[in-house]
Amino acid sequence: xxxxxxxxxxxxxxxxxxxxxxxxxxxxxxxxxxxxxxxxxxxxxxxxxxxxxxxxxxxxxxxxxxxxxxxxxxxxxxxxxxxxxxxxxxxxxxxxxxxxxxxxxxxxxxxxxxxxxxxxxxxxxxxxxxxxxxxxxxxxxxxxxxxxxxxxxxxxxxxxxxxxxxxxxxxxxxxxxxxxxxxxxxxxxxxxxxxxxxxxxxxx
Amino acid sequence: xxxxxxxxxxxxxxxxxxxxxxxxxxxxxxxxxxxxxxxxxxxxxxxxxxxxxxxxxxxxxxxxxxxxxxxxxxxxxxxxxxxxxxxxxxxxxxxxxxxxxxxxxxxxxxxxxxxxxxxxxxxxxxxxxxxxxxxxxxxxxxxxxxxxxxxxxxxxxxxxxxxxxxxxxxxxxxxxxxxxxxxxxxxxxxxxxxxxxxxxxxxx
DNA sequence: TAGATTGTTAATCGATTAACAATC
DNA sequence: TAGATTGTTAATCGATTAACAATC
Numbered sequence: 204x205x206x207x208x209x210x211x212x213x214x215x216x217x218x219x220x221x222x223x224x225x226x227x228x229x230x231x232x233x234x235x236x237x238x239x240x241x242x243x244x245x246x247x248x249x250x251x252x253x254x255x256x257x258x259x260x261x262x263x264x265x266x267x268x269x270x271x272x273x274x275x276x277x278x279x280x281x282x283x284x285x286x287x288x289x290x291x292x293x294x295x296x297x298x299x300x301x302x303x304x305x306x307x308x309x310x311x312x313x314x315x316x317x318x319x320x321x322x323x324x325x326x327x328x329x330x331x332x333x334x335x336x337x338x339x340x341x342x343x344x345x346x347x348x349x350x351x352x353x354x355x356x357x358x359x360x361x362x363x364x365x366x367x368x369x370x371x372x373x374x375x376x377x378x379x380x381x382x383x384x385x386x387x388x389x390x391x392x393x394x395x396x397x398x399x400x401x402x403x404x405x406x407x
Numbered sequence: 408x409x410x411x412x413x414x415x416x417x418x419x420x421x422x423x424x425x426x427x428x429x430x431x432x433x434x435x436x437x438x439x440x441x442x443x444x445x446x447x448x449x450x451x452x453x454x455x456x457x458x459x460x461x462x463x464x465x466x467x468x469x470x471x472x473x474x475x476x477x478x479x480x481x482x483x484x485x486x487x488x489x490x491x492x493x494x495x496x497x498x499x500x501x502x503x504x505x506x507x508x509x510x511x512x513x514x515x516x517x518x519x520x521x522x523x524x525x526x527x528x529x530x531x532x533x534x535x536x537x538x539x540x541x542x543x544x545x546x547x548x549x550x551x552x553x554x555x556x557x558x559x560x561x562x563x564x565x566x567x568x569x570x571x572x573x574x575x576x577x578x579x580x581x582x583x584x585x586x587x588x589x590x591x592x593x594x595x596x597x598x599x600x601x602x603x604x605x606x607x608x609x610x611x
Numbered sequence: 612t613a614g615a616t617t618g619t620t621a622a623t624c625g626a627t628t629a630a631c632a633a634t635c
Numbered sequence: 636t637a638g639a640t641t642g643t644t645a646a647t648c649g650a651t652t653a654a655c656a657a658t659c
Contacts, residue, residue: 211626217605221584225561235640243586247640248628255642263641264635281608288604295503300600302499305584309601310608349611350604357429374607376600380425380509382447390610392603396504396580397513399596400492400554401421403578404485404514406594407553415650439616451616452652459618467617468659 282310
């Protein structure tokens with residue numbers, strides 16, 4: 204087994220990838236650790252060290268060839284494919300996520316969405332019909348979906364999480380403002396705007 | 408000047424506060440570093456060390472009195488008041504944010520919202536009328552708003568950011584999938600669901 | 612009092628930076 | 636070749652953990 208890479212390094216790779224894709228979109232084909240570092244606010248030494256965990260992707264004297272580095276990072280992060288994602292909770296946030304156009308070129312697509320409200324079940328959101336959360340376990344398992352975005356109210360978040368885990372989901376992007384408990388084999392990332400704002404006001 | 412507190416400690420305080428408020432809502436009045444740590448997934452020693460940066464908030468033998476600790480954390484994070492927030496970009500995400508009910512008891516309220524689309528300007532979203540982004544600088548400065556949530560497409564994010572900074576905004580919660588460059592005096596936090604998802608798929 | 616838990620110190624662990632030989 | 640920039644090593648810096656006296 205390969206020596207495991209620190210989480211903190213893994214967490215920076217998507218930021219590098221996003222910046223590289225943007226440069227690529229702008230027609231730029233090579234960059235240096237220096238230049239990339241300035242764009243993302245990270246030191247050049249750190250970027251070189253992070254990348255060197257996974258291979259030798261650059262050339263002395265000329266830096267990194269962007270299309271090649273993008274391919275490598277996509278493979279490392281496993282977004283050299285398209286992951287189906289399930290969205291649970293069709294409030295305003297769930298709606299916005301299902302209709303969001305920005306996932307597809309970054310490795311993800313919404314595959315199905317759920318709610319528990321009888322008035323919402325059967326309604327159309329973007330290209331999807333809202334399904335009954337009662338069918339969540341069955342539908343997720345049958346479709347083999349491994350990634351979920353959780354947009355339900357805080358009080359329902361843990362019970363839905365348990366159902367997702369039981370159905371084979373391996374990662375959850377949690378929009379509910381509450382910590383979730385999951386087995387070690389499941390990865391959770393949190394999005395809570397109020398926490399983001401409180402991390403700002405401390406410094407004002 | 409007080410010895411400055413590491414960013415990483417500050418970043419954990421809102422997580423503690425959220426868990427404590429939840430416990431308080433459930434009628435619990437005291438907790439220990441052990442119990443709080445289990446809820447948020449952080450070691451008891453670290454919680455005690457983090458809190459001790461700001462004072463002695465607990466009692467040996469009995470732990471922490473939750474209402475007292477909540478008050479202290481609110482004061483430290485400066486959310487013992489309500490901050491006006493401006494939202495720029497009234498797409499699906501901006502809509503969801505303006506209508507979100509979860510800010511008010513955590514220190515924030517939307518004060519105004521903007522878009523550049525003539526079809527949207529003048530429309531109603533929740534209790535707000537969408538304003539013309541041309542008036543952004545003037546309106547923000549006059550109202551003295553210090554915090555912004557940025558929900559515009561990536562290609563407009565930097566120019567709007569520059570306008571916000573110029574108008575006295577000191578913190579930006581950035582939903583656009585791009586790094587922003589700001590003066591040191593301005594704090595930025597990023598929310599990018601695709602980055603969250605990519606931090607997950609690495610481990611699957 | 613006995614048990615529990617804090618705040619803090621010292622030890623450990625891990626991450627970042629500086630520097631430079633290698634080499635394109 | 637001369638200049639630029641990588642990948643990597645060693646040094647520095649900072650964060651986490653373990654342990655325990657203090658004390659409620």
